[in-house]
Amino acid sequence: MQDVDVWRTHTPFSDPGVHVGAIAAFPAEIGRLIEIVQGVLVHSSWLDEYGLDAARFTAAVRTTLPVARRLDDILARDPQPLDVPRPPERRSIGTCRDYALMLCAFLRAKGVPARVRCGFAAYFRQGWEDHWVTEYRDARTESWRLADAQIDSMLRHRNRIVFDPADMPRKAFLTAGEAWLSFRRAEADPGAFGHGETTGSWFMKVNVLRDHHVLNGRETSDWDRWREAAPTRRSVRDDDLEMLDDLAAHPDQKLVALAPDWLD
Template sequence: MEGVDRWVPYSTMTNPGRHASAITALPTEVGALIQIIQGVLVHSDWVKEYGLDETKLNSTARTTLPIAERLDDVLRRDSQPLNVQRSADKRSVGTCRDYALMLCSFLRCKGIPARVRCGFAAYFSNGWEDHWVCEYWDSGAGEWCLCDPQIDEMLRQRSQISFAPANVPRQSFMSAGEAWLECRRARADPASFGHGNVTGLWFVKINVLRDHYVLNGRETSSWDRWRDAPKPKRAVTGGELELLDALATSPEQPLVEIAPDW
């Protein structure tokens, strides 16, 4: 596919820095990389399920860190090689974006086109939950393959997930742009998309912008502060629709800088 090589070079967030040589020594098979990632990370929303004390989480738990800093944190907690699985209490605590970012970084380190995606997953609840995953380019199949490195055995059992984390079915995850277009065409209910009790077309808009940014090498942005938006600002205006339709249709287009007005 023309243009996939744009997702081989590191972005600022995916650059592993001094850890590149250690990553090079890891297996190339995606499933094996996912297992390694699950052995060094734990998700902040599920710490109780892993037997950890939520009150002891530090500031890195819900902050998406550059991979070089995240791996520094991993090795501060346990200096063993990355392919050694840590007990939960010795893993770095992050979010779904940290899992996706780490897999993306590992794959790029091995010369495989990979990118983080922002959208909605259908396998955690009855609705479509705000979520970040990773895609990599399968040159043999000539297509992007969807992975969710967060799905470990605990989540598989709790959410009754039957598919492998290295092969997420397309019907189980919608990119933000796909969700936006489905809502605009009245084929999906905007109220079924969101994060916690914040749902609706406004939240889908947030993820459309974040997915557009991430495909342009900006895995974090000011749109991550969506919780700061006052309720009167949590709306989509008619003047925004044309641009959002365009970004949803072609999220990989050159970056359009849009600053939040809250």
């Protein structure tokens, strides 16, 4: 593993830019930072649950923005200080990755080593759903902990979530590499892992590559374009298995510049 101090440094996507001063005034307690994130974002897949008309929005809201641009958008919608919670209709619309990235940015701004992780959550449906969370370093225990800034009161009530979103149990979320290795050890059914109706070892491969990119400072990559892959291209070749096993076991190794095979 790399030196944890690496994770105090912003990437181009996590850098809050001109908003760093506003973040400096935030409390350092992670639970409070999660509340601030929840007060400015609303998830594109749950608009109905927040009383918003999903038909008014387009697929463009799935685009992950750099934190500086996301904060610009939030303030353009409502110029109140960022730590003032907005009603859902005046929040910026994003996805789980935006929640994870913003919390990561806030923690880094506070000097806490933090990073975004790609993997699968067990608290959205039966099985394991594609999801992104924040992993941060606990100075007291010198260990990595998981936090999901998306878990607000609505989601907690709807999905009967009882754990602390600032300190999630590892059994609630598997990083992409952990999921892949459990499949390779024949301990898990790959059909239980995926995004909606897209499940199986091919999607697990996509997330292994996306998590590998994140741990090389790239919160987005061409692997996010997985929806473009034709059904006939959604397979894992036998000669990729050894490479994927190695990336799953050591996701923070030097970036393997592997382009998505459906783009060739």
